[in-house]
Amino acid sequence: MASKPSRTPLIIAIVVIVAIVAAALGYYIYTSKPAATPSPSPTPTKVKIEKVVIGVVQPLTGPYAIFGREAVDAARLVVDIINNELGGVRSLGGAKLDIVVEDAGTSPESARLAAEKLISQYHVPIIYGAYISRFTMAMGTVTEQNKVILVTDALVDDLANQGWMYFFRVAPRASAHGVSAVDFVMDMAKKYNVTIRTAVIINEDSVFGTTVSNGAHLQLVKYGVEVSSHITYPYDITDMSPIIDQIKRLNPDIIIAVPYFSDGVLFAKTAKAAGLNPKFIAGAGACGFTDPDSIKAAGDAVLYYTNTYSYNPAKPTEWNSKLVSEFMRRYGKMPTEAAGEVFYSFFTIYEALEKAGQMFPDDPLNPDHLRQAFLSLDLNESNSIAAQLYPTGRIKFAPNGENLYAGTAVLQVQLINGTLTPVVVWPQPQEGVQPVFPRPGS
Amino acid sequence: MTRSTLLSIALFQAALLAVGFLVSGNNYYMLLLTQVALFAAFVAAWNIIGGLTGQLDLASSAYMALGGIVTSLLWMRLGLPPVVGVWVGGAVAAGLAVLIGIPTFRFGVREVWYALMTASLVVILNNLFRYFMGPWDFYLPNKWGWLYLRPRTYFELFIIVDVVLLAVILVNIYISGSKIGYYLRNIKEDELVSEAVGVDTRLYKLIALAIYSFITGAAGFLQVVIYSSFSYRLFDAGLAISIAIMGIIGGLGSISGAIAAAVVFRALGEYLRSTLGGVIPGLDLLLYGVALIVVGILKPEGLAGLFNQLRRWWRK
Amino acid sequence: MSVGGLLVAVLQQVIDGVFLGLFYAIVASGLALIFGVMDIINFAHGDLVMISAYFVWLISTYLNIDPLLSMLLVLPVLFVLGLAIQKGLINPVLGKEPLIQIAVTVGLGFVLQNIALGYFKAEPRGYPNPVFSEGLSIGPFVIYESKLLSAAVSVLVLFLLDQFLSRTRLGLAMRAVTDDRSSAMLMGINVERVYLLTFAIGMVLVGVASGLWMEMGQVWPYLGTSFSLVSWVAVALAGLGSIRGLAVSAVIIGIAESMGSLISPSVKMAVVYLIFFFILWFKPRGFFAKR
Structure with missing residues (x-):
């Protein structure tokens, strides 16, 4: 070690910093050019959609794991029923639903990572989650930027007031x-x-x-x-x-x-x-x-x-009794709130996908088309499974994504x-x- | 500072930037890289008080949150752009640290008691902010740009974080090569002896504490940017403990070890969360705990010891 | 609120606080013993209480007996578990830097929490009908049977512990090691064995605490964090080497916490930790330290 501080370190440090800034600027100029390729390619016409992958982000560790785990169980059940008994999404040529589960972890940071991962690795068009409002908030900034539909089971009122375009909440707010x-x-x-x-x-x-x-x-x-x-x-x-x-x-x-x-x-x-x-x-x-x-x-x-x-497990409709008994058969316990929210939210997603297939047969999974499909839903107990599962028996979205008939x-x-x-x-x-x-x- | 340290810093920077460019197309990896680098920066800052001075400070997240919240509030309430605000945030954090540090060092609080005191500082601030802010999450305004240290792309954010990381590393190296560093090492070896030979231990501990809390407080805003909201929950005792643990696993006082530990464990944690979190809940944290035990028992000198072993083996 | 009403309110909170404090005393006693004798910094203390509470719950629901009875069955298990933890985890880091000890015990805490999460799931588990679940009304005051009981058991066990430490050979050996390790070794005390038994006895105290807790509440994987810091504060307040001091300190903490909830239960812990700060500043060896 030099007894007198030498000047070289300072110089090298400055050089490195300058190099970084130069690299950053170079990159900035490089990326601020109009993008050459349009982002996640809109599905070419008439390509058969094999399956629709829905991202599920739930707290599976930490103090809220109780709810996250039940929600994931319920999601697996609902997807199996849709695929095996309803033959998938008929208007998409019988496309199957699939879910990818991500742990939201214990901080907004990990929830945000989970959303980024679902979008960049799996290109999911729809994400369901993340139960905790501040996790959902961190996810929402990501889903909005990437135009991915976010169907949430986080109930805090504020989420619907962020001016988000691709945000829907079937469950009743807090x-x-x-x-x-x-x-x-x-x-x-x-x-x-x-x-x-x-x-x-x-x-x-x-x-x-x-x-x-x-x-x-x-x-x-x-x-x-x-x-x-x-x-x-x-x-x-x-x-x-x-x-x-x-x-x-x-x-x-x-x-x-x-x-x-x-x-x-x-x-x-x-x-x-x-x-x-x-x-x-x-x-x-x-x-x-x-x-x-x-x-x-x-x-x-x-x-x-x-x-x-948010859910009425005793609601005496055909589909509700069916789901409750299937859930009990598979997991050995009554479905509670978290599972119930998944039941009707997933069937709402399913019905929105059906609708998107009918309205936009050429490009049903385009985010704006999906959004329109969600907004055009007007579900009641006679025309929909989702509404049969919902406490008030009606689901229709306001422009801010909130269910008008929440209860x-x-x-x-x-x-x-x-x-x-x-x-x-x-x-x-x-x-x-x-x-x-x-x-x-x- | 020797030529070889400079070379390794330059190499580390080159590697980090290269990785940054490589994954810049993938938002997930880019965000992960940014988070890892920021975590490493916090650990490197902690190294000043924990590694160099040997004080078990468990209040890292307190300074981080305080700085981050002050910066955000200055921006939202007074319109002070964060590029200026972070300095105030850092100063406030350092101010509080010094204010508490003076009596703490004056009355000779050390070792486990210093650790517990700093750990409870996090809880106290958590409760106080809970009382005055309420439970609410406050969302950052919808403004983006370098002025707000809140660029639109993750790559730019990564560059900002990288500059911070580099600065923290240089500060570490500068301190450890300076006279202060010499005294700090003395304090770490044996506080009573250094006091006896006339070192003003209180002053030097206070200096280390001030530098560490200033950096942590100033960088705290970047954590808020990643969260995109803030609340009293930023005062997170668990986070403070894990930052200190990275410093320990890295091998106390070794800046390269600390950074390596931060990178490895943060990335491993994310890998386990994303691959196993959905399948076996809690397994990632369980393995994390096992790793801590194994490193603590078998390799107490931490990753730095491992590095040295590798180096010796290489030279043979 | 009238003056009389206020008085009743404050007195009731003091009563609650005393009972809570005596419970904290038994929770902290294991930590105090282990820290005092072995000088090991255990950050997993609360998590050990948590795991032990799960054992109590398992036995209670399986045999359908009161948690206090299943606690008696759990104690030998904990004794053995204590021996194992001491052999496997604590011994290698004895005398190491405090930071290393913290790392290992925090790691142990993580492992225990997540084993509990994986195996018992996140739902809180409790025994629905403990024997002591009623309240006694005395004038305007309420006294909870379960809290009264836990306070009584705690006092009894602490008294026994105190007697053990001052009357038995092993207890005296433990105290000798607490006071001066190297001279204890010179006096021919098998320090290794003392350590082993200390940890095991500490775990038995943990078991008692967990049994009392299950009579009052439920267990969930993150229960431990609530107990770890508070136990340390009690130890700091008491200083080392005095069981009576520990009991008094824990009661002070209990009253502070209970009074804090009059302001707002959300910030009651801030009151406790502020006291902790001032203790460390002005009375760094605690109030009742013998050395």
Whole structure:
């Protein structure tokens, strides 16, 4: 090592930097020329499409893996049914559907990589994903630039306000969940003649939880119910008792809770132990309380809890019963929210592909043609499978890609033949079931 | 700085740029390369405090997030273009680091306690930003260009990241060849002894901390550019730990080892995520953990040790 | 809120905090013991609690018995697992640079988390009907049976541990190693064996903590992260070598966390870690250190 700093390093460093900048400029000039070849070649006319590959990006690792894994299971099932029982996409000459699954990982960075990979390696025309809103946001910038249709199962409202052209969401957005929960409770209160003056809202503090709870908050204010407290907590909370004790002191008529998963079980167990028994406890946002795993872990602590669902597994339509029983046969459990969203979103994609084949037989997979096909859909239970699977039974897209007829169902945990079972109680109760309202003994 | 170090830097740069040109047609590889290079830059910056000074700093993501968020907010609220804003972002990060560093070094917090303190700094900032920003994601404005350090193509972004990486490497080499570097190595060997012989250990640790946090904070905005949004979740304890781990696996204090570890593990992680993540969930992270254990137990001197072995073998 | 109401609120949070703190004490005790005796930096402590909680859950659901009973069955398993981990992973990095120890234990944490994710899936698992799941109302206050129980068991186990360390040969050997490794070796203590047993006993403490946890909550693959840092904070606050000090420190943390949730449960951990900062600055050896 030289005792006196020599000047050579500095010079060489400058040379290298100059070289890099020169290379960059050269490249920049080179690429800013009009592109010689048009990007992913529009399919030449009359070439038979063998299969349509749909990219699926879901969180398969990390704290949200629970949902991602179920969604992938459901996607495999739906694709098999479309290919084997419906003979593929008929208007595309019986083209089969195929999926490529990518893990969204645990950060927006990896979700974005996943989208780039699907587009540059597999040239997928459609991507389904990525459950988490900020992952979806990172993907959306990529899908927009590459003109790839993004059908999302991320529910945060904001996603539809980005001015994205190739974005569609069949599932009901987050705030709609909060609104539905409140509508349901107020509807029941009127029906069973219960007065509701005060409410406490508690939610896990993600963007999703906050959006859902804000939807509920506004709706409660609209009904003139006083919100005595709006409490947020992190989803991985390990001790609920301070919160329950606070709520107990406030003694509200109802509680609207937006849990993530394990916190929901913790809430229910702690509330039961504390003897917290308001007139009603309604969940919103589909996670926790009423899904089979929560019931298994919480036991009768969640009895009479409700939650809003983007999907109604008990919907008595031919195709819904079929999918539910196939899912149970193959995976040994009831499909929940994540699977349900895949059911109707994938059948919507399928029906949009049929439509694209009819409208643009020469180039059905062109992104703008696909977009028009999506926008031209007007599905109801008599003309579509997707609508049979959807809670409101109707699917039609607004120009911003949001389903105009979005809505949720409400499930309640009831004791049926001695077992805790989630049953649909709202908007139409399923056969032989009545909502239990208010909570017994309150 | 010797001729051979310069040669290896030039070779490394040439190789990196060559790879960049080769994959420039494929957005996936281009984005991956950019992410790998940025990760390597963070690891190389960490090397200043961790590798050269021997302080187990686990707050890398805190400075990264702080710098990135400050830069983004200056842009979105005051219209200050990020090309200027990053310097402010870096300064704010360094300011906070020094503010905490003064009492920390004054009271002799070191080793595991320094590690835990920095790890909890990430959690504290995470909670505070959560409290003031809410849970929301903030999206960068729809503006693109060099002025905003947010070019339209990944290749240009890669060039920016590459310049940062090169700068960090040069800073590392410059420090380690200078008088400060000499004292830092003394501190790393034995802090008490260097104190006894009259080295102002607090001052030099503080200098190392300031340089590292400034670079990390300034480069933080590039992470925000890749995410295209920011929120309090940028304060990510896991990311800080993995950056420190790369420095360790690379062989403490060896800049080439640190960069090699960052490149290998980030690329391997992505390979496993994309090939196995969809099939066997969690397998990529599991193998990552196994690699850590194996390297930690069998090759504690890290990849740098492996390099030296190879070099010796070559010369035989 | 009236003054009386506020008082009740604060007191209730203090009660909750004390119980939570005593639970943290048992969680942190294994870490404190291992760190004190072996000077090993274990970043996988929380993940060990997590894996052990899965064992408890497995046995509970398989035999349909209360988590507290299955915990007793799990303890020997953990003892053996402790021996294995010490032999295979910890021994090679003993005395190595702290960074290497962190790397290895973080690696172990990753492995455990992802084995759990692959094998048990991401769904939280819990035993639906633990025996102690009710609450007792005393005046305006609520006392949760499960928390009361965990606090009581924790105090009992910590008392036994304290007695063990001050009364038995092995315990005294452990303390000797904590205080001064080289003189302990000169005194003819088989340090290798002490290390092995220390880790195994630490794992048994982990097992107790996980059993108590399963009586209150559920386990999921990322449960450990919630416990790791808090355990370290408790150890920092207490300093080394005093079980009583650890219990008091953990209670302080529990109360701080519980009070923090009065501000907002989303930021309660910031309160805990800020305390940690000031402790390290002004009381770097903790409040109860014996050396």
